[in-house]
Amino acid sequence: xxxxxxxxxxxxxxxxxxxxxxxxxxxxxxxxxxxxxxxxxxxxxxxxxxxxxxxxxxxxxxxxxxxxxxxxxxxxxxxxxxxxxxxxxxxxxxxxxxxxxxxxxxxxxxxxxxxxxxxxxxxxxxxxxxxxxxxxxxxxxxxxxxxxxxxxxxxxxxxxxxxxxxxxxxxxxxxxxxxxxxxxxxxxxxxxxxxxxxxxxxxxxxxxxxxxxxxxxxxxxxxxxxxxxxxxxxxxxxxxxxxxxxxxxxxxxxxxxxxxxxxxxxxxxxxxxxxxxxxxxxxxxxxxxxxxxxxxxxxxxxxxxxxxxxxxxxxxxxxxxxxxxxxxxxxxxxxxxxxxxxxxxxxxxxxxxxxxxxxxxxxxxxxxxxxx
Amino acid sequence: xxxxxxxxxxxxxxxxxxxxxxxxxxxxxxxxxxxxxxxxxxxxxxxxxxxxxxxxxxxxxxxxxxxxxxxxxxxxxxxxxxxxxxxxxxxxxxxxxxxxxxxxxxxxxxxxxxxxxxxxxxxxxxxxxxxxxxxxxxxxxxxxxxxxxxxxxxxxxxxxxxx
Numbered sequence: 006x007x008x009x010x011x012x013x014x015x016x017x018x019x020x021x022x023x024x025x026x027x028x029x030x031x032x033x034x035x036x037x038x039x040x041x042x043x044x045x046x047x048x049x050x051x052x053x054x055x056x057x058x059x060x061x062x063x064x065x066x067x068x069x070x071x072x073x074x075x076x077x078x079x080x081x082x083x084x085x086x087x088x089x090x091x092x093x094x095x096x097x098x099x100x101x102x103x104x105x106x107x108x109x110x111x112x113x114x115x116x117x118x119x120x121x122x123x124x125x126x127x128x129x130x131x132x133x134x135x136x137x138x139x140x141x142x143x144x145x146x147x148x149x150x151x152x153x154x155x156x157x158x159x160x161x162x163x164x165x166x167x168x169x170x171x172x173x174x175x176x177x178x179x180x181x182x183x184x185x186x187x188x189x190x191x192x193x194x195x196x197x198x199x200x201x202x203x204x205x206x207x208x209x210x211x212x213x214x215x216x217x218x219x220x221x222x223x224x225x226x227x228x229x230x231x232x233x234x235x236x237x238x239x240x241x242x243x244x245x246x247x248x249x250x251x252x253x254x255x256x257x258x259x260x261x262x263x264x265x266x267x268x269x270x271x272x273x274x275x276x277x278x279x280x281x282x283x284x285x286x287x288x289x290x291x292x293x294x295x296x297x298x299x300x301x302x303x304x305x306x307x308x309x310x311x312x313x314x315x316x317x318x319x320x321x322x323x324x325x326x327x328x329x330x331x332x333x334x335x336x337x338x339x340x341x342x343x344x345x346x347x348x349x350x351x352x353x354x355x356x357x358x359x360x361x362x363x364x365x366x367x368x369x370x371x372x373x374x375x376x377x
Numbered sequence: 378x379x380x381x382x383x384x385x386x387x388x389x390x391x392x393x394x395x396x397x398x399x400x401x402x403x404x405x406x407x408x409x410x411x412x413x414x415x416x417x418x419x420x421x422x423x424x425x426x427x428x429x430x431x432x433x434x435x436x437x438x439x440x441x442x443x444x445x446x447x448x449x450x451x452x453x454x455x456x457x458x459x460x461x462x463x464x465x466x467x468x469x470x471x472x473x474x475x476x477x478x479x480x481x482x483x484x485x486x487x488x489x490x491x492x493x494x495x496x497x498x499x500x501x502x503x504x505x506x507x508x509x510x511x512x513x514x515x516x517x518x519x520x521x522x523x524x525x526x527x528x529x530x531x532x533x534x535x536x537x538x539x540x
Binding site: 062103330355 | 437438446476
């Protein structure tokens with residue numbers, strides 16, 4: 006005989022009331038008044054779906070840049086091609102193919118930065134300048150592991166180039182043979198530890214006003230800004246909220262005599278993907294990626310942070326609504342954030358799209374920030 | 378007692394059989410691997426046609442390496458056909474990544490980990506070349522050798538993909 010006793014019907018009614026009340030609270034909590042700062046700051050616009058066919062498709066995005074005319078350059082390392090798409094998403098052409106020739110990618114195109122009429126693209130141990138309108142490779146120059154194209158000014162290219170010996174973090178070059186101008190600050194941790202300087206200090210840098218450089222690094226949760234090339238440089242604290250941050254305590258424990266400990270940490274800190282001037286340089290926008298290696302491919306969640314550098318206040322970082330696998334790539338033009346991502350449709354077909362968000366800095370929940 | 382001896386004997390025979398199967402040359406074993414369409418690898422071998430049988434890991438970085446793209450290029454140019462097998466079983470995230478990259482998988486197979494990747498090049502049902510395990514695959518670069526052995530006007534023309 007069962008000993009389970011049936012609850013009286015009044016209990017069922019009580020349960021119903023509790024569920025109803027919880028539902029009401031949940032609805033109230035998701036009302037527009039209590040939305041997070043990110044949804045207020047980032048206003049989603051209609052995405053652009055890129056036109057692809059079985060013979061011309063984006064296999065695996067490895068870089069992305071929005072050109073001056075609003076068209077898109079998409080690096081695709083899987084197919085070793087730089088795709089050029091119109092504003093509408095129609096495919097204009099594929100530039101280059103895998104090979105050793107002058108108009109060929111040796112290793113496959115990677116990170117891309119849009120200049121005036123050029124796109125600067127990583128290609129293994131080289132940086133290539135490509136004229137997208139003609140599909141021609143204009144020049145190529147060797148780079149070291151610490152040289153990543155991070156932004157451009159007209160046809161000049163800003164390379165990351167952290168060099169504690171020289172006391173500089175970036176190099177502005179004018180072309181193929183130009184040795185460039187070194188400048189920018191070197192944070193203390195990178196000065197003190199050569200492993201940190203080698204593995205964790207790829208700065209994202211850009212000009213936010215004439216001769217004024219803004220810069221963030223993987224090894225320090227600060228925005229640095231000042232007169233290019235030699236400063237003085239000021240700093241504002243960007244304490245992480247949701248992103249992983251620089252993990253500076255862990256980085257400080259890396260033994261310079263044991264590089265493998267540094268290598269193990271390499272995807273742990275947040276990686277600054279881009280830094281751009283917003284609203285004509287009144288604000289600085291930084292997009293960070295929390296990277297994750299999954300089965301040999303890079304994935305990652307994105308966060309955006311807005312800094313009012315003159316007023317010394319910040320709109321602390323917020324997540325960007327985009328699939329994390331594969332790693333989305335971003336660019337920012339005027340006040341629009343473009344996020345290149347891929348997903349599968351209900352039939353399992355691949356869709357490559359560019360999500361667009363209007364960045365509304367006026368809607369930020371500002372908080373004051375400290376210096377270093 | 379007799380039944381027990383008989384059972385032990387059967388077990389020994391099975392163990393020996395499995396041991397022998399494991400020692401069989403991989404180019405023989407690969408022919409018996411099942412495909413998604415219910416057939417076996419040996420069924421795709423067609424007289425007079427070159428066929429590359431590839432056993433790759435779903436966790437491989439397909440965009441970092443030219444291993445698969447070189448075979449794909451040869452297939453596009455009409456030199457051969459590819460049968461791509463995956464080992465171990467891909468996760469859902471791996472399958473999604475393979476779909477996004479439009480990598481067509483013909484089968485998921487059980488293949489010793491130390492033998493992944495493996496590449497076999499058949500002409501009809503005759504083995505032309507094989508590379509088993511990461512070192513051999515890297516050293517032999519079968520796709521490049523296959524391209525050199527059978528150049529065609531198509532192969533010498535500019536690639537047509539992603540024009």
